[in-house]
Amino acid sequence: MAILITGGAGYIGSHTCVELLNAGYEIIVLDNLVNSKIHTLDRIKEITGRNFRFYKTDLLNKAEIQSIFLENDIEAVIHFAGLKAVGESVEIPLRYYHNNITGTLNLCEVMNEFDVHNMVFSSSATVYGLQEQVPLFEELPLQATNPYGRTKLMIEEILRDVYVSNKNWSIALLRYFNPVGAHPSGRIGEDPNGIPNNLVPYITQVAVGKLPELKVFGNDYNTHDGTGIRDYIHVVDLAAGHVKALEKVMSSSGVIAYNLGTGTGYSVLEMIEAFKEVTGQAIPYQIIERRPGDIGISYADPSKAKKELNWEAQKGLYEMCSDSWRWQMNNPSGYDVEVKEQENLSVTPL
Ligand code: NAD
Ligand code: UFG
Numbered sequence: 001m002a003i004l005i006t007g008g009a010g011y012i013g014s015h016t017c018v019e020l021l022n023a024g025y026e027i028i029v030l031d032n033l034v035n036s037k038i039h040t041l042d043r044i045k046e047i048t049g050r051n052f053r054f055y056k057t058d059l060l061n062k063a064e065i066q067s068i069f070l071e072n073d074i075e076a077v078i079h080f081a082g083l084k085a086v087g088e089s090v091e092i093p094l095r096y097y098h099n100n101i102t103g104t105l106n107l108c109e110v111m112n113e114f115d116v117h118n119m120v121f122s123s124s125a126t127v128y129g130l131q132e133q134v135p136l137f138e139e140l141p142l143q144a145t146n147p148y149g150r151t152k153l154m155i156e157e158i159l160r161d162v163y164v165s166n167k168n169w170s171i172a173l174l175r176y177f178n179p180v181g182a183h184p185s186g187r188i189g190e191d192p193n194g195i196p197n198n199l200v201p202y203i204t205q206v207a208v209g210k211l212p213e214l215k216v217f218g219n220d221y222n223t224h225d226g227t228g229i230r231d232y233i234h235v236v237d238l239a240a241g242h243v244k245a246l247e248k249v250m251s252s253s254g255v256i257a258y259n260l261g262t263g264t265g266y267s268v269l270e271m272i273e274a275f276k277e278v279t280g281q282a283i284p285y286q287i288i289e290r291r292p293g294d295i296g297i298s299y300a301d302p303s304k305a306k307k308e309l310n311w312e313a314q315k316g317l318y319e320m321c322s323d324s325w326r327w328q329m330n331n332p333s334g335y336d337v338e339v340k341e342q343e344n345l346s347v348t349p350l
Contacts (some may be wrong), residue, residue: 001073002026003246006059006107007080009036011190012122012179014044015239016078018188021048023243028072030065031081032058035193037335043187059103062110069114076118076250078242079107082151085197086126086293089148100151101158108162117169118249120242121159123257124152125177125231125298134265135301138175138257145293156257163255170253172245177231177261177300179238181320182327189327190235191334199271200232200320204328207281214283216268218290223297227268231261231299234315234323244309261300262313278321 003020007013008029014036020027021044029041033056041054053072057064059081068074082100083089089096104121111117128136129143144150156173163169180200182189195211196202205211219226241260248256266274272283306312 001075004077013080015235016242019239021050029054039335062106065110078120080122093147119171120245123173123175137301170249171255173257181234181323186326186330207279214285216287221296229265229297237313244311258305259300263302265299
């Protein structure tokens with residue numbers, strides 16, 4: 001019996017593959033590599049000393065998903081695959097709706113067909129929308145402020161309907177806060193295309209000298225230093241949360257949402273300071289206007305995951321910064337793989 005990991009070559013997926021393999025699970029990775037690199041998979045094998053099958057498959061291709069279920073004995077799915085750039089989702093909403101929603105519908109249909117009803121889904125704290133009330137807890141009313149967020153909200157609702165139609169389904173909706181950091185080996189990490197949108201990869205690229213300075217988006221928020229506060233969570237902690245959520249869905253039924261965050265928020269200036277200390281590098285920055293759509297404060301109430309999944313984040317700000325930095329230093333150009341090397345890939349032989 002194996003766990004299918006959609007989007008397993010991506011940032012959070014690759015770290016979760018490591019945790020699952022280390023915990024003894026057999027895994028199968030499905031990814032179309034639209035936002036990830038094939039070399040990630042070799043590095044997961046190198047870190048864990050374990051092998052697994054990879055399918056270069058698009059979730060929009062239902063027949064290929066069916067083949068994967070035919071060829072393998074799958075008992076649960078961890079569903080990371082999706083497009084995730086907020087700004088891009090405003091520019092090309094139809095691509096986001098089609099990719100994220102149609103991809104999920106195809107996956108659920110095939111799961112139904114093969115009688116597989118256990119799923120862990122990558123949702124996001126973005127489903128809480130613009131609320132200023134903190135900490136954010138799972139029962140708050142949800143709202144979306146951009147097409148990306150709406151895909152997450154819609155998929156959460158679709159999955160609730162799917163459960164109503166068939167009570168065999170068991171689904172965990174994991175609402176991630178701000179994933180940062182990298183595996184302590186320095187072999188896998190976040191490899192954004194082009195100029196990063198998110199704070200931490202931007203800071204590490206400034207620290208390593210790839211980018212001249214950070215632009216801090218606003219210092220007039222109602223926070224202690226005026227800059228935005230977020231709940232940064234180490235990606236290895238997040239990955240461990242998936243192993244716990246998987247255990248939960250495989251031993252129960254229903255649809256349950258869980259926040260995966262630390263419960264502690266740090267401001268942009270505190271993040272800059274922490275990175276300066278850890279890296280010993282100057283992080284030049286300039287305060288500019290707010291980024292449209294940003295909120296001032298967001299951090300989790302993680303108590304439900306602690307109580308029901310027996311999970312809580314273990315790693316602090318120092319490890320978040322030092323592991324991000326190690327990854328950046330060891331891999332200044334990310335995975336640095338030519339796109340042509342990624343073409344014509346099929347199943348990796350076991
Ligand atoms: P990522 O882009 O690194 O990983 C997503 C993976 O899915 C990529 O490898 C991509 O190639 C693959 N993919 C996309 N569309 C696909 C399709 N149609 N078929 C097959 N594969 C496809 O992103 P990540 O940061 O690892 O995020 C994983 C999930 O978590 C996403 O669903 C994302 O929306 C969600 N999430 C991420 C964050 C974050 O800040 N990183 C926060 C909240 C939620
Ligand atoms: N920030 C800057 N400069 C930058 C980038 C970010 O000052 O160059 C600030 C932002 O204004 C914010 C904080 O740093 O205050 C964090 O911003 P990120 O872009 O790293 O993260 P967000 O909280 O805006 O959004 C992220 C993901 C979303 C996801 C959300 C909740 O990008 O997809 O976390 O999980 F929905």
